[in-house]
Amino acid sequence: MSLEQRYSAVVEYDGTEFYGFQLQAQARTVQGEIEKCLKQVTQCTIRISAAGRTDAGVHATGQVVAFNVAWKHSLADLQRAINANLPADIVFSELKWVSTPDFHPRFSAISRTYQYHILNQPWPSAIQRRYAYHVDRPLNVNLMRQASQLLVGSRDFASFGKPPQGSNTVRQITEVDWQIKGDGHLIFRITANAFLYRMVRKIVATLVQVGLGTIPLASLVEILEARDLNSSAPPAPACGLYLVKVTYPENLR
Structure with missing residues (x-):
């Protein structure tokens, strides 16, 4: 069984059709779409953390998110699978392994x-x-x-x-x-x-x-x-x- 690994991703999105980044129960959000996608790809419920909680209508080319998952295939395969399942207005432009387990996109940023x-x-x-x-x-x-x-x-x-x-x-x-x-x-x-x-x-x-x-x-x-x-x-x-x-x-x- 694969052990969990921490990943960070640079995310690009068109914020027009989102009610902001942060998860909301009854609204379409960037976080909600990413977490739904990760569940489809990994069959696990995954919570992401982000560098910033952008408002409704705000865009990003350099948002950073992080999450933990056990993934037995290559990093490139994970990025391809995520992008294939994300809606067209969100893209993972970069995906990396993070060697520091306590890396946090918001609190680790300078x-x-x-x-x-x-x-x-x-x-x-x-x-x-x-x-x-x-x-x-x-x-x-x-x-x-x-x-x-x-x-x-x-x-x-x-x-x-x-x-x-x-x-x-x-x-x-x-x-x-x-x-x-x-x-x-x-x-x-x-x-x-x-x-x-x-x-x-x-x-x-x-x-x-x-x-x-x-x-x-x-x-x-x-x-x-x-x-x-x-x-x-x-x-x-x-x-x-x-x-x-x-x-x-x-x-x-």
Whole structure:
């Protein structure tokens, strides 16, 4: 009889048709579909853990999950079997054995990277409407870049989100960047040790207000210092957000 082995996987999914990542009894979720697939493939009830519990409509190209299973065939066979049984909007893009039995995708991570996509043009896109936030008025991207730099470092982000547990709202942002891809396609990239609930979407929405001239650049510092969720803009739409990378210490990946 095969012994259980711990596996980690990089997962890509289109979040449009999901009620978020986390398992819910009466709703279609990413976790629910993965666990249903694993049961079909292995004939065992398996619970997965994940790096992040993305909201309804949020996408991922770099979500990380882990699970234990006794599998007597090759790693490639397991990945093929999983992908053959997953719905078309979820893919295991990588699958590895994990040598550290207590590896946890969330608690072992040292940083997460998200991207947020904005379509800044007068007309919406029928194709991109599920994958980017349409802003029809011109944005001052240079101002948005300047505002983004004010967020870098260890700061109290209570004005931009709620902690998943406890009361600590201090997070360390290590990277922010805006890319212009042409045809009004803007990509905001942000890396931090961890994020508060809806933090990236509220940051993006506030930066958009800076880019539109609704919020002065200097006011961003005041918003941070207020430590009040109502001081920042309401969250930007979920459709533009992607979890793209989770980073771990070298000995774990």
